[in-house]
Amino acid sequence: MGKTTGFLEYARLEETAEAPGQRIHHWREFVAHLDPDRAKVQAARCMDCGIPFCNSGCPVNNIIPDFNDLVYREQWFAASEVLHSTNNFPEFTGRVCPAPCEAACTLNINDSAVGIKSIEHAIVDRAWQEGWIVARPPARRSGRRVAVVGSGPAGLACAQQLARAGHAVTVFEKNERPGGLLRYGIPDFKMEKSHIDRRLEQMGREGVEFRTNVLVGAAPAQLGKVLYTGTEHVPAQQLLDEHDAVVLAGGAEQPRDLPVPGRGLDGVHFALEFLTAQNRVNTGERLPEQILARGKHVIVIGGGDTGSDCVGTSNRHGAASVTQIELLPQPPASENKALTWPYWPLRLRTSSSHEEGCERDWSVTTKSFRDDGQGKVCALVLARVQWQKDPVTGQFRMAEVPGSEFELRADLVLLAMGFVAPLAAVAEVFGVEKDARGNVRAATEPGGAAQPYATSRAKVFAAGDMRRGQSLVVWAIREGRQCARAVDEFLMGVSALPR
Numbered sequence: 304m305g306k307t308t309g310f311l312e313y314a315r316l317e318e319t320a321e322a323p324g325q326r327i328h329h330w331r332e333f334v335a336h337l338d339p340d341r342a343k344v345q346a347a348r349c350m351d352c353g354i355p356f357c358n359s360g361c362p363v364n365n366i367i368p369d370f371n372d373l374v375y376r377e378q379w380f381a382a383s384e385v386l387h388s389t390n391n392f393p394e395f396t397g398r399v400c401p402a403p404c405e406a407a408c409t410l411n412i413n414d415s416a417v418g419i420k421s422i423e424h425a426i427v428d429r430a431w432q433e434g435w436i437v438a439r440p441p442a443r444r445s446g447r448r449v450a451v452v453g454s455g456p457a458g459l460a461c462a463q464q465l466a467r468a469g470h471a472v473t474v475f476e477k478n479e480r481p482g483g484l485l486r487y488g489i490p491d492f493k494m495e496k497s498h499i500d501r502r503l504e505q506m507g508r509e510g511v512e513f514r515t516n517v518l519v520g521a522a523p524a525q526l527g528k529v530l531y532t533g534t535e536h537v538p539a540q541q542l543l544d545e546h547d548a549v550v551l552a553g554g555a556e557q558p559r560d561l562p563v564p565g566r567g568l569d570g571v572h573f574a575l576e577f578l579t580a581q582n583r584v585n586t587g588e589r590l591p592e593q594i595l596a597r598g599k600h601v602i603v604i605g606g607g608d609t610g611s612d613c614v615g616t617s618n619r620h621g622a623a624s625v626t627q628i629e630l631l632p633q634p635p636a637s638e639n640k641a642l643t644w645p646y647w648p649l650r651l652r653t654s655s656s657h658e659e660g661c662e663r664d665w666s667v668t669t670k671s672f673r674d675d676g677q678g679k680v681c682a683l684v685l686a687r688v689q690w691q692k693d694p695v696t697g698q699f700r701m702a703e704v705p706g707s708e709f710e711l712r713a714d715l716v717l718l719a720m721g722f723v724a725p726l727a728a729v730a731e732v733f734g735v736e737k738d739a740r741g742n743v744r745a746a747t748e749p750g751g752a753a754q755p756y757a758t759s760r761a762k763v764f765a766a767g768d769m770r771r772g773q774s775l776v777v778w779a780i781r782e783g784r785q786c787a788r789a790v791d792e793f794l795m796g797v798s799a800l801p802r
Contacts, residue, residue, distance in 0.1 A: 310347075313347055313348050323658050326492065330491045330585050337418075339377070346375040348417045349371035350410060365389050371417065380433070386427065391460045392780060393426065394431070398498075406644070406647050446471075456780050456783065458783065459474070460787070462783075466509045470790075470791070479516050481515060484556075486499055491582065493612070518536050550765070550786060551765040552769055553725050553768070557725065558721070559723050561720065566672060570680040572716070602716045604627075605629065605718065614654075615654075628685070634651045636651050671683075684708065685711060755788075764789060766783050767783060785802055
C-alpha cells in the first residue's frame, strides 16, 4: 500500500479530453493518459483492501492493488510487468473497457472509485514509449501446430499465449487486416488502429503467422451489407488435417434485426455497415457507396456501446441531428450502491459521443419505417411503452401505452440493438454442437474427460464471443488466455500457461 491515508486525502482524478466542439472534426483519439504525477496521486487512493474485490470484478483478474502500489512508488517497469502478467493487451482495455473493476472497488461504496482504468492506460502507454514491451519468443518449439480462426481479442490473446508456449500458431482472418471488430467495429476516435498494428508486429516476432483474406469453411462472403474481403477459401477439414488443434475465436457478428413494416427501405442499415465502412475509409480505402450521415436526421435504435459509436460517427460526419432511442426504461442517475456493490450497476451512462450532441429517449418501441414515396425512409413511427412485472412469473413484460404513437423524422436509421450469435456457418462446417442461443457449446471448466473450452468435436476448441455470445473485449481476452492453457494442456499433457 503506497500511502495509507491516500484515499482520505485525494479526490479521483479524471483523464483530460479534447473539447467536444474540436474533436468532432477529426477521427483521432482525444483522451490523454494521466501524466506520471497525476497517476501517482490516483494510485495513492488505492486502499490495498484485505479482500480486493477489484481483482474479481476484472474479468482477466488484473492484480490491481499491486500495480497501483508500484505506480505510487514510481516503479513503472515493474508495474508494466504486473499488468502484462494477466492481460496481453492493456492498451485495448485501457481505452475501451467499461471498467467493471472500478464498480467493484471498495472505495466505490461511499466515494468515487479509484481510477483503475486510467492507471492501466498510463502504465501501458509509458511501457510502449520506454521500449519495455518486446517480443518474447519461446526458448524451444513443441512441434505442434494450432489454427486460430478469428483475429479479434480472443483469437489474438489465445494465439500469443500458445506461441509463447512453443507452438506454431496460424491465425486465419476473413478481412485483409487482423484485429476483428477491434479494427473494423470500434471507431478510431476510441482506439486508433496503430495500437493493434504494433501488437501484431510483436506477435509476428514471437512466431505467430497471420493469414488474411481467408474464409474458413462455408462462412458467407458478406453479412447483410458488411462486405468481407476474403478471397481464399479453406475447408474446415483441411484445417483439422493440417493442425493438431483448432480454436474457433470469431465474434458474435449476427446482428439483431427489427422486422417491422418498411425495414427494407433505403436508409435503414445495421450499425456495423455504418461503422465498418468509416473505419475502412480512415485507412485510405475508397468506398463509393459509403453510408454517410452528413446533413441527415439520424435515428440510432439501441442504447448500448454500439449505438453510442454510431452517435459519435454521425456527429463527425456532420449530421443535421442525432437521436438515440432505447426500448428499455431510462436507468437511474446513480445506482443503489448498498444493493449492487460490488457488481456491475444499472445506472444512466453518458458517453463521450453523447456529450458531442445527441437527443436520447427511453421506453420507445418502433412500429414501422415510413416511406417517402420513392423507396427511402423519411420517418419512424414510434410509441411509448410501459414495463410491468408479471405477478405470476415475476418477469417484466412490455405493454404499449394507448394513444402514445408519434413520429420522428429520419433520413438515416442505424440498427444497434446488439448481436444474437456468431456466424452459424462456421460452427456448422466444423460439426460442433451449439447452445440454445446459437453459440458454440463449450464449458469453461473440465467435466468428465472434456478439456475446458473443448467443443463436441475432437481437437476443436472455442473461446470469446463464439462461445459466450456478445460480450466485452476484456472477457474475450480472458477466454482467449484460458483457452490457450486448455489447448496447451491438450497437446502436451501439462501446461505452465496461467489460467
